[in-house]
Amino acid sequence: MDRSADPGRPSSPMLWGPLVALAVLAVSLFVRPDLLIGRSAADFIIVTVVLGGGAAWLTGKAVARSWEPYSYLVVYGLLxxxxVRFCHFALFEDTLFALKQTVPEFALLFSIATxxxxxxxxxxxxxxxxxxxxxxxxMSWKASAGTER
Structure with missing residues (x-):
């Protein structure tokens, strides 16, 4: 059996990729907090992590539940x-088109959705x-003991 074609394996890029991205974002939060946090840490936690992260988790589950392709998550992650950027702008008077903060927010939300x-x-x-x-x-699965694939 070709293990590289098995999407359920624990070493799948769909599993370790988001974990690495989340680890990099966590380290950058301590090294360069201005990349993620706009006006304050409280609005970042409330809007991005709690509201946006929860929505991203549910979006990932909904895409999988409907058997849609994984590529749909890219579009939904951008949306x-x-x-989230609009909420920061409307609620906390942060910059609307801040690419410096939108890209890490997208990486965070896309990783959670994945x-x-x-x-x-x-x-x-x-x-x-x-x-x-x-x-x-x-978050992984394997072939049952009695099955040959």
Whole structure:
């Protein structure tokens, strides 16, 4: 069996890519907080992390639940980043077109959406195709012991 073609493996780029992006963003939050935080840390946490992150998680799950392609998350991630930037602008008088803050916000929201997508896809694969796959962690799956692929 070719493991590189198995999207459910724990070493899939769809799983470690967002985790690496989130780690880089967390480090940059301490090194260069001005890249992520606009006016204050409180509005960043409330609007970007809580509201935007929650919406991104649910968006990733919704795309996976409807069996839409993963590429749809790029479009939805851009729309979410624009909505979060508008909320910062409208509620906290931050800059609307701040590319310096929009790009990291997009990376953050897209990473969270990808993890939501992955969590739902694991659930789908192990529940709907239980005779073929079994869970292999929180966001990965593997072929069942008795199946040959």
């Amino acid at each position: 979410l980043a624009a909505a 993890l939501g997508f992955r969590a739902m896809r694991r659930r789908q694969m192990t529940r709907q195709y239980g005779w073929l796959y079994e869970p292999s962690g929180r």
